[in-house]
Amino acid sequence: MKILFVASEAFPFIKTGGLGDVAYALPKALRKVGVDARVIIPKYSQIKDHFKDKMTKLWDFEVPVGEKNQYCGLWKLEHDGIPFYFIDNESYFNRENPYGEYDDGERFAYFSKAVLDSIVHFDEFVPDILHCNDWHTAMCIPMLQAFYQNQGIYQNMRTVFTIHNLRYQGVYGEEVLWQQLNLDSGYYSEDKLKFHDGISFMKGGIVYANAVSTVSPTYAEEIKNEYYGEGLHGLLQSKSSNLFGILNGLDTDINDPRTDMHMFVNYDENTLDNKAKNKEKLQEMLNLPVNRDIPMIGMVTRLVDQKGLDLIQAVIGEMLQEDIQFVVLGTGDRQYEDMFKFFAWKYPTKLSANIYFDASLAQKIYGASDMFLMPSQFEPCGIGQLIALRYGSIPIVRETGGLNDTVFSYNEFTGEGNGFSFANFNAHDMLYTIRRAIGCYWNKETWTKLVYSGMTGDYTWDKSAGEYIDMYNWVQTH
Structure with a gap:
């Protein structure tokens, strides 16, 4: 099974929150049990030089964003046994912060399109499943269906969308559809991307994915209710049959008081x-x-x-x-x-x-x-x-x-x-x-x-990795 994990951050390259941990630890756990899981993220300027110096350039090409064509460099680095790919564009990713910029909608519309265009340039790796995370990568899923679904290696590709935090949805004006995503106004409807008076990237991922997951069983139930649903509870209720709640694990190699170099004195449960x-x-x-x-x-x-x-x-x-x-x-x-x-x-x-x-x-x-x-x-x-x-x-x-x-x-x-x-x-x-x-x-x-x-509790990714594999199998058979 081949999985491409699409994320806006991944430890140890760039991390602002839990997503960064998951984008490293989950692929690592999946690879341990024989799944060919790989990760693709933006090549941010904040990534340390000692990582950049080890990257290999695979290709460069142009990506259409509205009426403009934007440069894309595709780089690769293997770290801790995980193949990581990086999307390089200085004007979008040479910023002080990974997020919170005035043009985040355009930056991540570009990233989503660049991910899809990169797949043909990977070294003999064709993902069975595109696993997208949070709003930054959600638009890969409707764009895959709109532009690629009937082409060669993309034909049998399935999609999973994971919600890490429903509050942050990537909501932008209707014009983003054609100005940056190259989608027509037909997508501006309640059953597609329309959200209040704009569009929601997050909603696009939920509507078009073959399966939707979130990072705990309780949260998967909570978001079907108005209090937690951030305006999408009705949509999530309608997705109940393909909505999975899988608990995040903890990378216990990194988080280990016996070996953690940040401790003043290392210890365990017996000391x-x-x-x-x-x-x-x-x-x-x-x-x-x-x-x-x-x-x-x-x-x-x-x-x-x-x-x-x-x-x-x-x-x-x-x-x-x-x-x-x-x-x-x-x-x-x-x-x-x-x-x-x-x-x-x-x-x-x-x-x-x-x-x-x-x-x-x-x-x-x-x-x-x-x-x-x-x-x-x-x-x-x-x-x-x-x-x-x-x-x-x-x-x-x-x-x-x-x-x-x-x-x-x-x-x-x-x-x-x-x-x-x-x-x-x-x-x-x-x-x-x-x-x-x-x-x-x-x-x-x-x-x-x-x-x-x-x-002494078990907080590893092992059990959760098994549940992700069950979900991936479900996606391939439904």
């Missing part, structure tokens, strides 16, 4: 004293009082409302009355950045607000913290809670999306569970759950069992 040393070193680094016994709550997140920051804003004063240390890392909306800066000034011995992003500090927080807070409004899958469990930091989460599928609330009567959770999007429910976790923390026997259970 938890070394975990406590990580806490002391982090306290020292962040100018918090050094005390291995105080419960430390970590949070590594984008500071946006999706992540439950409204709940924290409502009760942070009460939260910081508790005997805790709270370490936050991330950037985002100004109101939340300012909130954390203010409370870090007011409670300098209790809150360390690190309003930037640093991958090394992120890992140190997972390694040092006792608890990890994720009170998300919605969370398609979430990777933070999986890393936290692996590093022995007990998750405190809201029961939504992938958090609901991976974190099971501790039951003091049976001893079952690997974290703490609350159901309603309510600040005091969250605060009650944090206090419950702190209470358990002081019972050392209970806490050690919880940490051990978290660290």
Whole structure:
């Protein structure tokens, strides 16, 4: 089976979120079980030179974008046993950031078309399935049907579209259809790409794909409802028969406290004293009082409302009355950045607000913290809670999306569970759950069992890779 995984980012070349992890770890897991999975992404200027220097140029050609023809260079590099292809165009991808540019619609319309045109230039690799991810690559699917479906190697190609976050849809004006996608106005209808007064790239992927998947079973059900469906819940209900929810795994080779070079001291479930040393070193680094016994709550997140920051804003004063240390890392909306800066000034011995992003500090927080807070409004899958469990930091989460599928609330009567959770999007429910976790923390026997259970759980991609193969088989037979 041959799969081309089409994505806008992939670790270790470029990564802004969970998609970057998936675009590396899932193809790696599939290749382990004999699937010829390959990845194609843009050749961004931010990709490190030591990767660029090893790339081989396969071809260059022109790609029609509306009435213009744009240059495309196709490059290849094998990394960790995975063949990666790169689409090169300086005017589109030599930017300060991978996303958030004024012409993102045109950039990713070009990328989608360039991916399809590249396939004939691959070295004897013809994908059976084009697996597209999120809105940036969604338009590959309707364009495959519109322009390529009856041509040679494209004839039997099937498509899968994975939703990593339904909120970000790539919505643009109707004129993008002909100005950049070369599609006619027939596509501007409710049963095709029309979304309110524009078009939605995400909708195009959902409408035309042979199968649609998302990154947890709970999220696959949630998005059929109006609250989570972002205006596409009716369409997703109609796709129930070919909508799959497959939980993301964790790359446990990269996320391993025994070998992680970002740890102050490496450790495992049998050397938890070394975990406590990580806490002391982090306290020292962040100018918090050094005390291995105080419960430390970590949070590594984008500071946006999706992540439950409204709940924290409502009760942070009460939260910081508790005997805790709270370490936050991330950037985002100004109101939340300012909130954390203010409370870090007011409670300098209790809150360390690190309003930037640093991958090394992120890992140190997972390694040092006792608890990890994720009170998300919605969370398609979430990777933070999986890393936290692996590093022995007990998750405190809201029961939504992938958090609901991976974190099971501790039951003091049976001893079952690997974290703490609350159901309603309510600040005091969250605060009650944090206090419950702190209470358990002081019972050392209970806490050690919880940490051990978290660290020894199976979070690998193996099971999920099997479910993806089942979906690919389904797609080829339906």
